[in-house]
Amino acid sequence: MDFKDNLPIYIQIMNYIKREIITKNIKEGGKLPSVRELSSTLTVNPNTIQRAYAELEREELVFTQRGMGTFATEDVKKIENLKREMAKELVDNFLIEMQSLNFTIEEIKNLID
Template identity: 40%
Template sequence: MGIDFQPDKPIYQQLIDRLAGEIIRGLRKPGDKLPSVREYAVETGVNANTIQRVYRKMEQMNIAESRRGQGTFVTEDTGKLHELREKMKETYIHSFVQDMSDLGFTLEEMSEGLAHYQEGEQDD
């Protein structure tokens, strides 16, 4: 199957972001087992060594943990998962504000645009 990856960001980082997003959205819950390295490599169309790196980095971030002979699991530390959620929120907000500022928009224009966007979403 595979995923369409962005050329300007390392694949392993895109996979970490993807899994972190699934955790934040509740698609992967605390204590859930992640796919085996081989399964996830096939699912994503990525080399198994890259998946091994993804899981190792997620362990270093304390959002996943390896259990010998059992696999890799989403951490059960809800405090760490809350930190992950807040960090990702800040990252996306910073990126949005930076991109919009680069286009010449003020914070007030961004706020107005977001309010208008939200109103449109409620009409759907």
């Protein structure tokens, strides 16, 4: 995973895990890698992974079972909402970038068609 300088690493890790859940690479209720395992894979401090997991838990996208690990939510509706939110963010960013290049909404629509 290539980290960018413009966003904290723990947020980039959160976004990565969210994508894994949305694309079903991590199934509903599926086990996430341990903090130690993911920190080794991504070569980041375990505290950074722990912070990402804690934030995902706060957002109710994962849950932790003591002694067993961290698991993706089983709430399909929550996953669908996350998918829509992320898609909306992508579209919004796309439109902002296109408008910064002086494309009109009509020109953007024509390009998409």
